[in-house]
Amino acid sequence: MAAQKTVLITGCSDGGIGSALAATFQQRDFHVFATARDLSKxxxxxxxxxxxxxxxxxxxxxxxxxxxxxxSKHTGNKTLDCLISNAGRNHFMPILDENLDTVRRLFEVNFIGPIALTQAFAPLLLEAKGMVVYIASTSGHLNIPYMGAYAASKRSIEIVAETLRLEVAPFGIGVLEVVTGAVKSKGQTYFGDFNLPQQSSIEPTIASRAQGTDGLPRMDTMEYAKAVVDDVLQRTIGRVWHGGFADKVKMSTTATAVPQSAMDAGAVMGTGLDAIGE
Structure with missing residues (x-):
């Protein structure tokens, strides 16, 4: 009998994407390691x-x-089939009003943290020939006012993921980035007391966007989770787009006549990765 598949998901607080992913993987007979900073959430x-x-x-x-x-203790053979980096910090602030220490903390959570987690779990993923999944954002492909620092942090981890995908492919690990559009989530509830460092006539507008009360339609969280889990089970690698308006952002920002396979072949040429496994 085959061992039960395992997945570790970060950021599984109630009402969010991580919690929906955990519930969906559990329904698909995975053993789920659901994580959060506060277990009571x-x-x-x-x-x-x-x-x-x-x-x-x-x-x-x-x-x-x-x-x-x-x-490692649970699996006995020190393996992990899937690692999902979902935990992150949303952020809204005009660039000129940014507190640089806040920006550094934002990148620590959204960029450095997922890299550290991937490095640490790499031996378990290698043993299982598993998958690494990064929850990215459509904001990383757009120039949205007040979201510049956040968008930069999410786009940065996406670039790392695409590079990692090429580096670990010869060793049997798959890497998937989910570029996420509008999804129903409690991820913006901590902006209830949003305010700018100095008084501004547009502060109510920015606060409304930060609190998710902009009236934009959002994909149901469980519908989104099902689509992502389907991608993982099909062992899809590279970049996929899910969530409200994600397809429109994809169409408007990624139009190219060059297939990804050709781009990948050119990228690894001469790096030594093209020789591994020959």
Whole structure:
């Protein structure tokens, strides 16, 4: 009998994408390691079979090491079939009003944290020939006022993911980035007290966008999760687009006559990666 597949998902707080992904993977007979900084915020997943809760702040090495130990102990053979970097920090602020320490913390969570997590779990993923999934954002492909720093952090991890995909392909690991459009989520609830460093006539407008009350239609969270899990089960690699308006952003920003396979072949030429496995 084949061992049960395993997935670790970051950022599984109630009402968000991570929680929906955890529930969907559990329905597909995976053992799910659902993680969050605060275990009390994962009540929606309580009582589900084959779900293990782990405390994980992706910027804390001790938390990452403890998660590796827990996964290794559960599987016995130190493997992980899928690692999903979903935890992140949303952010709204005009560039000229940015606090640079805030921007540094934003990149620590949205960019450095996922890289650290991937490096740490790489041995388990290699053993399983598993998949790494990064939840990216359509904002990284657009120039949206007040979201410049956030968009830069999400686009940056997407570039890293595309490079990683080429680097680990010869070793049997797949890498998928999910460019995410508008999805129903509680991810913007912590902007209730949004304010600018100085008084501005457009502050109410920015606050409304930050709090998700802009009236834009959003994809149902479970519908989004099902699409992502389908991609993982089909072992899709590269970039996929899900969520409200994602297809429109894709059409308007990625038009090219050169197929991805040709781009990849040119990128690895002469790097030594093209010789591995020959």
């Amino acid at each position: 994962m009540r929606d997943l309580e009582g589900l079979p084959n779900v293990t809760f782990l405390t994980l702040d992706i910027v804390k090495p001790d938390d990452i090491n403890a998660a590796i130990e827990a996964v």
